Amino acid sequence: MSARPFAVTRRAALAGGIAGLALAVLPLPARPAGLIPTPAQSEGPFYPVELPPETDWDLLRMVGARPALGTVTYVEGRILDLAGRPVPGTRVEIWQCDATGRYHHPGDARGPVDEGFQGFGRVVTAEEGAYRFRTIRPVAYPGRTPHIHFAVTAPGARRFITQMYVEGEPGNERDFLLNSVRDAQARAKLIVALTPVAAEPDALRGRFDIVLPG
Numbered sequence: 001m002s003a004r005p006f007a008v009t010r011r012a013a014l015a016g017g018i019a020g021l022a023l024a025v026l027p028l029p030a031r032p033a034g035l036i037p038t039p040a041q042s043e044g045p046f047y048p049v050e051l052p053p054e055t056d057w058d059l060l061r062m063v064g065a066r067p068a069l070g071t072v073t074y075v076e077g078r079i080l081d082l083a084g085r086p087v088p089g090t091r092v093e094i095w096q097c098d099a100t101g102r103y104h105h106p107g108d109a110r111g112p113v114d115e116g117f118q119g120f121g122r123v124v125t126a127e128e129g130a131y132r133f134r135t136i137r138p139v140a141y142p143g144r145t146p147h148i149h150f151a152v153t154a155p156g157a158r159r160f161i162t163q164m165y166v167e168g169e170p171g172n173e174r175d176f177l178l179n180s181v182r183d184a185q186a187r188a189k190l191i192v193a194l195t196p197v198a199a200e201p202d203a204l205r206g207r208f209d210i211v212l213p214g
């Protein structure tokens, strides 16, 4: 049904020269300045095959286990759409290697793991689209700069996968996955500054807002 109006418009454009052609151009989708979609990244091989006994927001404590090794780090942010609106009801999952650099995954058989680390967490955003995890500062492992994997599933949307990186890590310059995002402005969306928490000595916090690609 839309072919005929388009054909008429195109004919009018051709007949009308430059001015007519301008009328025939479809408008670009509205996007507020500064809202660049968070780049997607590959899932990698270490999404849990079997979920840990607990999957809550605090990856450092599990009932019956000693506290995890590593630097306490709060990672928080909001899930937004391209228009900047918060997306409530979104499932946010993270997974990362433990402080010894090992994933809790049968595919990572490089040695004993930190049994006190949950390795995976899952929350659902509330009205304001916010999420929060208590985890460890990510560490490097062979071939990768420190990172945290994210899987984000908004209501009615496909699962969105990305990775969060830490500002100032020397390995960021060489990391093939981070640098697979060629656009520097987009790449910067994946890099988060971790800063001290005033009320909690030795703890860090970082803000990682995720703008879904739509």
Ligand SMILES: [Fe+2]
Pocket: 044, 046, 144, 147, 149
């Ligand atoms: Fe990884």
